[in-house]
Amino acid sequence: MRTRLALSSLRSPRRPRLWFEILLIAVSYWLYSLVRNAVPEQKTAALRNADWIWSLEHSMGLAFEQTVNHAVNSVTWLIVSMNYYYATLHFVVTIGVLVWLFRRHPGRYAAARLALFATTAVALLGYYVFPLAPPRLMNGGGFFDTVMLHETWGSMASGNFKHMSNQYAAMPSMHIGWSLWCGLTICALASAPWARILGALYPVATLVVIVATANHFWLDAVGGMACLTFGVAMSYAWYGALPHRLPKRIQGPGRSRLRALRRPPRRAPEPVSRAAGPGTVAD
Template sequence: MPMGDSTVTSLDDREQTTQTAVPDSPTAANGPGLLRRLRTPRRPRLWFEIVLIAVSYWTYSLIRNAVPEQRGQALRNADWLWRMEHHLGIAVEESVNHAVNSVTWLIVGMNYYYATLHFVITLGVLVWLYRSHPGRYAATRLVLFATTGVALVGYYLYPLAPPRLMNGSTFIDTVMVHQTWGSMASGDLKHMSNQYAAMPSMHIGWSVWCGLTIFALAKVPWVRVLGLLYPLATLTVIVATANHFWLDAVGGLLCLGFGFAVARVWYGTLPYELPRDAPRVVPSQAVDRVRLRRGWSRSSPRP
């Protein structure tokens, strides 16, 4: 990776199999400080990424489900949010829920969509980034992690019941009615998940992250279009299955905006603007050979 006035230099085949950044001055050869090294995109390591993602999701699930289920407050918040949507003229979730529920094959498909694609597509995009865009992987992953982290704060500060659990409403819990494996907060799975963590919607936060990443980096036009359609389909699903309000989706978008801001501050640019490839770390012996070829010594003084 170029640093300062550095250039990319090829070592011979016996020493190195790939191109990597080599400093143009003795000062640069000493490398940046720890903070700068951490902020420099590098090729991800598979074992580290597998462990990181597994531990991170386990921690996310643990914290999310450890938030006290404040049922009374969650129901009051849901009533207030529903009234707010009526005031804004966007309270059509109940009509969508009833309309889609009347088409059995459609709502059953949406139940399974809600339960599975949230994880499958997100992991698929991460794998694609790892393989095809290693230079952008860490920054784009940071967006996802920061988005998820701030969502945990939302679950704690603003407990919210999903529409299907509201008192006095006619929302249909489509998983219960059609006996499908779907929402973790329905049926036999309801004791494994916090039922009152509807705000923000990470189905939206994660799906928009996937959609933007695919649209920004994919080369095939129809794949880019699918990237944009995926979060729209997800929005329809979370409303039709009565798992979220429209405003929960807005909360998910705000969390995603925070995630992009964190990555922008850390890397100095948007993840998609970083180079596609990141150089491997050059062994110190190889750097020494290059330094000697250019007439430097290991003890060359700093200017």
């Protein structure tokens, strides 16, 4: 009984603590980067897989990445903007949504955070079992590495930063996984129509950016969506509801439900007899 109560308490949304969340996010991202970059690059396998993906997309009639890459690259201000978008918004928007959830939707924060963390964790498995070179690194692919070409600071996988990141971990795309998590969260919880519109457009714009900058195939985006599906399923299995279905705020401390379950049932009040006063006869 006590174990069941403890498990029920753990699976109940609780008020997030700022210091713990900052530490958790920092340590989690450090571990994610460490594991991702520790995965063997497997260059030969990654290039072979890239050729296979490119051939598969051709057979489907959907190999449009090179056309988009060349078209956008011809407009300098646009491709440079996309380089900076790729490098910054991936982190800025995700952290911004986490902060917004923490402040405005504390009852839903933990479930949404679990979905994001599970999404990211399963992506590591993809990097290990299916190393994949991005289009810009394909042999004879004809793609432009837009960061190198325009000498902009844009990607941890290009320029002076290329030795700090695994070059062959393109599948799945966490730019899509994270941006779709942000977009769905905003669409589900934001009250302002303009915010919901921006939330819906954000993953679409991210898809255009990752293709235009030749950092991903569109099939990498499908992999990111699959990872997010897994992450949301894990959150649902743990909390018993989708994040937006949980209460917006938590009343009382996080363990109030456990204390309520342990509290003995309230006894019914005993009848009160009337005191015998002057001139009355007691029964």
